[in-house]
Amino acid sequence: MSRLLFLVAVVGLVYWLLKRFRNSATPVDKPVASEDMVSCAQCGVHQPKSESVSAAGKFFCCDEHRRQYESK
Numbered sequence: 001m002s003r004l005l006f007l008v009a010v011v012g013l014v015y016w017l018l019k020r021f022r023n024s025a026t027p028v029d030k031p032v033a034s035e036d037m038v039s040c041a042q043c044g045v046h047q048p049k050s051e052s053v054s055a056a057g058k059f060f061c062c063d064e065h066r067r068q069y070e071s072k
């Protein structure tokens with residue numbers, strides 16, 4: 001009977017360790033990969049598409065760089 005209790009204790013411990021390991025292995029904050037990243041045609045800086053300025057199929061980090069690019 002004591003053997004069975006020992007076995008249950010070992011299985012329980014292994015299960016607990018596996019659960020603990022799995023929790024620690026899972027990153028809490030996943031990188032946001034849903035948003036498209038674009039690079040500025042003027043300076044090449046990368047940023048989310050929604051935060052960039054687009055003109056003539058090109059993306060820019062700011063309106064200033066859009067004007068600089070178009071005045072070239």
Ligand SMILES: [Zn+2]
Pocket residue numbers: 040041042043044045060061062065
């Ligand atoms: Zn730029």
